[in-house]
Amino acid sequence: MKAVQITGWCARFIREQVQPGDICIDATMGNGNDTLLLSSLCGKDGHVFAFDIQEAALINTRKRLMEADAPQNYTLLLESHTNIEHYVDPGTVSCITFNLGYLPGGDHTKATHADTSIAALSKSLDLLQKGGLISLCIYSGGDSGFEERNAVLAWLKELNPHKYLVIRSDYYNRPNNPPIPVLIIRQ
Template sequence: MKKTNPYQVTEWYRSVIRTQIKPGDLCIDATMGNGRDTLFLSQLAGPSGCVLAFDIQQAALDSTKALLQEHEHLAPVQLLLDSHAHMSSYADPGTVSCIVFNLGYLPSGDHSIATHKESTIVALEQGLELLKTGGCISLCIYSGGDSGFEERDGVLDYLKGLDSKKYLVVLSCYYNRPNHPPIPVIIYKM
């Protein structure tokens, strides 16, 4: 078994998500990448749950499918070759327990293909509607690259404007890490 680093941003937000998801829950991996979050959500939701996983790259779907085939007792997973900006076409409002976003580009993929502010904000708007009361969105903002800083700034501006009576936005940072470290955010629907 691979040892995890508790100081990695993915392990930080997973420690929060573990408290949110119960067997039988519907979860969304908005940016499936290589499938690690899809697998994680599927393990938590279990065979009675369901995971919808989105990516616009066939390579992401292929890699995720291969990863899932190595494991048992997972929630059924729908791998969707579609933008996260279309997630509301696949789930009903108030039915989703957790949505995970990792912004940026596919690790070991084509760095010219990345998430962008416009589609990410649309996806966040839809995700907030899809969440159950008490549900959460985990958002890991990786900046840099051609559009990363623009996306970071646009998403942070959007989050700051959310109604504080409906949503709690918890933003954290790696304060002493160089080179634009990822920004982890958890959004709770109250």
């Protein structure tokens, strides 16, 4: 087995989850990797809503989708993920992706923060359909520090175990604060 990066680890579960016709959300658009994956999986009858507050993310994602000849099944929003509940109905979303930290190759001073990330994650729970999945990649250390990581992990630990299954994994023997992949499944 080859080494698996956090995004590849999460993508394995996303591929199992998303079906043609599904509604999906990329809550942190970044450079469009998850948006492209979700778009290709949900197909022409599905839809992806992708959020980011940086115009560079929107530009990079649009370019990535066009170069990959992705289905025209997406809405790219230059908006905070804290507003996701305005775009989809509760109980209708198959998969939501989050990559916490900053835009790779972008301005490191513009990063996600605990208060807005937890607000968006909280709203995401209501949007998930039964059996729906949140894929969460938590990056910490360096520029982004540990406040957001610690707050999100504490929030996850308190989720109702009768409603949500939270699976946390670790790159246990990796130095320098490796990212933490988490899956949240609505039961």
